[in-house]
Amino acid sequence: MASAVAISSIQTNSPARTRAVCNPALRASWSETEDPIASLDRTLDGACEEAGVLIGRTEIGSAEGRPIALALSSELETSPSLVAQSVAEPRKSVVRIPVPSEQPYRFELRQQWEGVVTHVDKDDNDELTVVLRDLTHPEQPDSEAVVSMDEVSPDDLVLVQPGAVLYWSIGYETTTTGERKRVSRIRFRRLPAWTRRDINRINARVAELDELFGE
Amino acid sequence: MTLDVPPRADELEISLFGPGVGECVVAHIGGGEWLVVDSCLNPESREPAALEYLSRIGVRVESDVRYVVVSHWHDDHTRGVSRVLEASKSATFVCSTALRKNEFKTLIAMSRELNLKDSTTGLDELNQSLRCIEERREAGRRKVDVGPKFVHADSVIYRRDANETLADCEVVALSPSDSALTRSHHDIGALLREKAAKRAIVNVTPNETALVIGLRFGQAVAILGSDLEAGSSPNDGWGAVLTTTTRPKQGQIFKVPHHGSENAHHDGQWTTLMAPSPLAIVTPYASGKNPLPSKADVTRLKQLARRVCVTSPPPRKVSFNDRMVERTLNEVAKVVRSRSSRLGHVRVRISSRKSSPNVELFGAAFAA
Ligand SMILES: [Zn+2]
Numbered sequence: 329m330a331s332a333v334a335i336s337s338i339q340t341n342s343p344a345r346t347r348a349v350c351n352p353a354l355r356a357s358w359s360e361t362e363d364p365i366a367s368l369d370r371t372l373d374g375a376c377e378e379a380g381v382l383i384g385r386t387e388i389g390s391a392e393g394r395p396i397a398l399a400l401s402s403e404l405e406t407s408p409s410l411v412a413q414s415v416a417e418p419r420k421s422v423v424r425i426p427v428p429s430e431q432p433y434r435f436e437l438r439q440q441w442e443g444v445v446t447h448v449d450k451d452d453n454d455e456l457t458v459v460l461r462d463l464t465h466p467e468q469p470d471s472e473a474v475v476s477m478d479e480v481s482p483d484d485l486v487l488v489q490p491g492a493v494l495y496w497s498i499g500y501e502t503t504t505t506g507e508r509k510r511v512s513r514i515r516f517r518r519l520p521a522w523t524r525r526d527i528n529r530i531n532a533r534v535a536e537l538d539e540l541f542g543e
Numbered sequence: 544m545t546l547d548v549p550p551r552a553d554e555l556e557i558s559l560f561g562p563g564v565g566e567c568v569v570a571h572i573g574g575g576e577w578l579v580v581d582s583c584l585n586p587e588s589r590e591p592a593a594l595e596y597l598s599r600i601g602v603r604v605e606s607d608v609r610y611v612v613v614s615h616w617h618d619d620h621t622r623g624v625s626r627v628l629e630a631s632k633s634a635t636f637v638c639s640t641a642l643r644k645n646e647f648k649t650l651i652a653m654s655r656e657l658n659l660k661d662s663t664t665g666l667d668e669l670n671q672s673l674r675c676i677e678e679r680r681e682a683g684r685r686k687v688d689v690g691p692k693f694v695h696a697d698s699v700i701y702r703r704d705a706n707e708t709l710a711d712c713e714v715v716a717l718s719p720s721d722s723a724l725t726r727s728h729h730d731i732g733a734l735l736r737e738k739a740a741k742r743a744i745v746n747v748t749p750n751e752t753a754l755v756i757g758l759r760f761g762q763a764v765a766i767l768g769s770d771l772e773a774g775s776s777p778n779d780g781w782g783a784v785l786t787t788t789t790r791p792k793q794g795q796i797f798k799v800p801h802h803g804s805e806n807a808h809h810d811g812q813w814t815t816l817m818a819p820s821p822l823a824i825v826t827p828y829a830s831g832k833n834p835l836p837s838k839a840d841v842t843r844l845k846q847l848a849r850r851v852c853v854t855s856p857p858p859r860k861v862s863f864n865d866r867m868v869e870r871t872l873n874e875v876a877k878v879v880r881s882r883s884s885r886l887g888h889v890r891v892r893i894s895s896r897k898s899s900p901n902v903e904l905f906g907a908a909f910a911a
Contacts, residue, residue, distance in 0.1 A: 438865055438867060438868055439863070439865060439868040439872075446830065446831070447830070447831050449832070453832070455832070455877065457830065457831045457832070459830075459882055460882075469586060469881060469882065470881075470882035471861045471879060471880065471881055471882050472830060472858075472878075472879070472880055472881075472882045473872070473876040473877075473878060473879045474831065474832050474876060474877045474878040475875065475876050475877065476877065479875055491657075498867075498868050498871045498872065500867075510867065510870075510871050512871050512872075512874075512875045519657065522656075526656050529652075529656060530649065530652040530653055530656060531652075533648075533651075533652035533655065534645075534648045534649055534652050536677070537648040537651065537652065537673070538648065540673060540676065540677055540680065540691070541643050541648070541691065541693075542686060
């Protein structure tokens, strides 16, 4: 067992998880008439088995014997709302592997927004519309920008859809050789996969709504 | 007339609010009874436009707002609606039958887990509104009083008989049609199956199941078009609205659907539903590369309506104190502009006896 970290649940973006969800055999279990959550339950079970993850226990491991970790991108460091969210939600346990610094330069942040994608135009102009909340000057009203898909890093392209959250930073980057340049960086937030607990809470809420809506 | 003066007991009032992105209708249906359809915020105060206005003209929101209606769950129609509902202690919450389906319950439960930002989907406002209803029900109040009341084409929301002083009144739903409902929950189900397992955000366009409302107070008639689009067959969209049996005749005030967009235009709206040359009132959707209404939309509406009133002008460009930031932003983005302009208010009052509507424009509102 590579990791002895005690956590009660795990979300992982590891390749094993992704493979599992995309596994055609598992996908075939989604039938047209079936309750989406019921089939989500089964998919999650399958995915977890395949990844070697034990949910609800204090030990975890992967098939390769390496710890499974969720590496969230660096925008977490500067987002007050996300920090608040993670504090408010202790259930989102995340194992972080220390990453050697890949920043041989200095970044002077001049402006940062938290953005939400409101529209994606993939067919026509390949651009997205984003509502921007000013994190640097929180008193400013929201603004909106239309940005070409070219501005999104290739890793993040799959995340571009209405509702997706991004962080947009503008600043000066100074390299180790002293070169200074203006930089605009857009990074998308990655959502952890559903856990068993999430699914249970969703099911519980659906049951409450059944009660509320009645017949 | 000043803003603060309430309508007479025998007047139908339709007050349309829009801050650039957002829409709210406040309606007086006679005898001091009110309903609120959708909600937006005043960008300056961050308060729901409906509550600010109603308290300003002296309406007792806790007792006199009879219905709070969510026509569909897009965020430009739901901002602040849970606060409106909380303040409207005697109101029944009304929404589209589309929300009753299992698929939608799953969607709403998932949206809560996703912690989406409030500017994205209106589902969080809906979640909070449902919480408010749950509390009222837990406090022993009846479902028939607090809701949710699910309505679709030809559902009667409210009916009041005439008496010595007041004309009769009827508030009916003219959509969604059976066909639109069937397709919508099939679509949501398919999206959930495709995306939910990956915790991707499930984005559903609710326009096809949006709630169109017909209001008649005596001889005064208004049609509130929400964001209902034209539809791909005569069985849904506006084609289906024209086949409803409860629709009031000879509409004089038309809240133009989907912010004046071409995709919500149907000839029958103007030839069958409304009286000749009605008054058209519009909220913009000042967002994206092609904000609504476009110049062509306004031209089209002006040919069909006697007068076209819009709640707010196109959005402004934004400027930044930091020149470097502004320069970089303008290089990277194709368009940068303010998300909200000033709140505008189009107020229409019309006697329940036959007369022509009286239009007043407040804030950013203008006649196109
Ligand atoms: Zn809208």
